Amino acid sequence: MSRKCYLCDRKASSEQYISLHKFPKNEILCEKWKYACGILDSDDISHVSLCSIHFKCEFIQIRTQREKPFVCLLPTAIPTISVPNVPDIVETLPSQNNESKTFNNLSLNNIEDNEHNGHLEQSIVDTTEVFESNDSYPGLDMLRVNSCSQSEHVNPDVDDLMSPCTIIRKRSSFEPRFVSEIEEQDFLTSKRRKRTIEMIKKVNKEKSLKIKRLQDAYRRQKRRIKTLEELVKHLEEEQMLSCEAAASIMNMVSDEEQNFI
Incomplete structure (x- = not known):
């Protein structure tokens, strides 16, 4: 079964430049992701993913693997678009500013030359779903612009997601497992x-x-x-x-x- 975004049920799409990302292993970042999505600390997030729509442009990196583009997130990436709770980005990691500047200064050529370098692989938040399209793709600069604009306006119905009031934390199962999970729809x-x-x-x-x-x-x-x-x-x-x-x-x-x- 293909993965979907926890907040908007979107799947990875090469045409719309949407990718899915798992929760980071860093405890501080993971807590901020959970807070942004309205997930409790006791909830299982091993199978929970978020799409790139919920991240700002400065947190997104476009990379290539075997001549295919895919989206990566910076180590300090935090979901802030169309989320139930907007976390405080200032208090993420002590080295947030330095790491962000380092990634922003990397050229696309350096990224391609360091594809097999394990250091960059560890810096990327849990790998994303690689686009399955084999068709030719535009330049990486165009991909970056499209990816950033996609996070704000993918479809007309995205405007409805911009209001935090419309996003409700979803139960991980159809039937309630505990009495505390019982809702009116049950x-x-x-x-x-x-x-x-x-x-x-x-x-x-x-x-x-x-x-x-x-x-x-x-x-x-x-x-x-x-x-x-x-x-x-x-x-x-x-x-x-x-x-x-x-x-x-x-x-x-x-x-x-x-x-x-």
């Missing part, structure tokens, strides 16, 4: 309403059983502690156990009780 039809109610009942039953097991375990532990206290007291009264030993045992029992709670 009650639109009778079948979906029935499944949602059954899921709520199931979750409630599981939590009730878990609480009951914990309560039973706590009561058993209390009975064991009470029995042990009576035994220690009896041994101490019969002078079969010293006061120091009895106090030490009771301290150990108290510590175990606190750890159990």
Whole structure:
């Protein structure tokens, strides 16, 4: 199944100069990407991608591989176009300005000569989908202009995406996995309403059983502690156990009780 953009459901397209990019491995950048897309820290992003439409022109680099053009992102690239939350670009990485200047000063010839250089490969945020078109393509300068303009106006309906209010964080699955993921649309039809109610009942039953097991375990532990206290007291009264030993045992029992709670 082909990948799609998490925010606008677009696919990679060589004709429209749209590419898909995975989330960066850098923790600081990854947090800003998640914030921009409205994704929680606990969500799985291994299969989540964003298209180049959501990045400004200064974050985009056009490269070639086997005479085919494809779009790369600078290491400091952050989605800021048509996103639910616009992150603060100033506080990205300490070396953001230096790295941006370095990439902007690179000529296209230097980029082509360093295709096999691992240093540049590591500087590019998780690889993009290479365009599958085998047709001839315009000059790289034209590609750069088209790619940047494409990020602002690809189709007429892109104007609707410019309003942050129209973008809603999408659930990763059609059916809710947790009670917190239940939405109004899960009650639109009778079948979906029935499944949602059954899921709520199931979750409630599981939590009730878990609480009951914990309560039973706590009561058993209390009975064991009470029995042990009576035994220690009896041994101490019969002078079969010293006061120091009895106090030490009771301290150990108290510590175990606190750890159990």
